[in-house]
Amino acid sequence: MDGYKDFTGQIKDLCKIDLSEYKEKQMKRRIESLIKRNGLSDYNSYFNLLKNSDNHLKEFLDYITINVSEFFRNPTQWIVLENEILPTLISKKKKLKIWSSACASGEEPYSVALLLAKMGILTNADVIATDIDTRALEDARAGVYPIKSVVNIPAQLLDRYFIRKDDIFILKEEIKKRVSFSVLNLLNDKFPRDCDLIICRNVMIYFTEEAKDKLYKKFYDAMLDEGILFVGSTEQIITPQKYGFVGIKSFFYKKVKLH
Ligand SMILES: C[S@@+](CC[C@H](N)C(=O)[O-])C[C@H]1O[C@@H](n2cnc3c(N)ncnc32)[C@H](O)[C@@H]1O
Structure with missing residues (x-):
């Protein structure tokens, strides 16, 4: 289907x-599958639809x-985070960022908060969570999950921190209030500073090599020395040293000083 380049400019x-x-x-x-699903056959008419309909947008x-x-x-990978990464970070600093x-809908930052709670250090960290998608963030703030989202939560954490209503699991306020959510576009927006741990999982796979290159540099700047970057299962960094990182475990990279 022609017209993709113009469409990207219009969407921007x-x-x-x-x-x-x-x-x-x-x-x-x-x-293109979405265009067809809407009974259209080209980018231009699809853009007109998006421009005029909030629902379609x-x-x-x-x-x-x-x-x-x-x-x-x-x-x-979360076992490595719990047994090795978090204990090392907290041994050096009273409060982590x-x-x-x-x-997405909060599953990842709430998993961190649950681990911190399990380790008895819930109040020793500020957990910030961002996404480009405002609807996902609304769900994240609500903290209500179907059974398929919670299958990997250890039973004692599930019992202690969720209220179950049939097949719905409602996260308790004591965990919810430890995570603050906001909108942030990784490709455009300013990053937080002085982070001890950055989790960026299952989103890099969608980006071009140029975009990834830019992002790794921005993550480096967003971290304190010896900060850790935790990436997704298919997102290992091929040349971490190029960005000032050293691999310390599969999927975990530590920031080193660039000379
Ligand atoms: C597949 S989910 C991954 C969620 C979670 N990190 C995990 O590993 O389970 C990808 C998320 O990336 C978000 N995303 C896509 N492009 C983005 C961008 N440019 N900036 C920030 N978030 C983005 C999507 O909205 C979506 O919530």
Whole structure:
């Protein structure tokens, strides 16, 4: 289907999302299936639809952002976080700053808060969580989850910190209030500073190599020395030293000083 390049420019003007920084083949496939689903056959008429209908614009943003997540996604990596990364970080500092940078509906930052609670250090960390998608953030603030999101939560944490109503799990306020949510576009916006731990998982896969390069540099600047970057299962950094990181465990990178 022709017209993708013009469409990306129009979308950037309309909603400040630069699709040209997302992998083109993947993005085109997703958008073109949405165009067809709406009974249209070209980008131009689809853009006119988006421009004139908030509902269709919401549907579009929802579809391209892909919010799939779950608590303790890839559980073995969270065991490393609990047993090695967090104890080392907290041994050096009284209060940690932890940033979940593409937090979807909150499963990831709340998993961190649950671990902190389990370790008895819940109040020793500020957990900030951001995403580009305002609808996902609304769900995150609500903290209500279906059974499929919570399957990896250890039973004692599930019993202690959730209220169960049939197949719905409601996160208790004592965990919810430890995480603050806000909108942040990784490709555009200013990053937080002085983070001890940045979690960026299952979003880099959608970005172009140029966008990733820019992001790793921005993550470096957003961290304190010896801060840790926790990435997704298919998102290992091929040349971490190029960005001032050293791999310390699979999926965990430590910031070193650049000379
Ligand atoms: C597949 S989810 C990953 C959620 C969680 N990190 C995990 O690993 O389970 C990808 C998330 O990235 C967000 N996202 C996509 N583009 C983004 C951008 N430019 N800036 C910030 N978040 C973005 C989406 O809205 C979505 O919530």
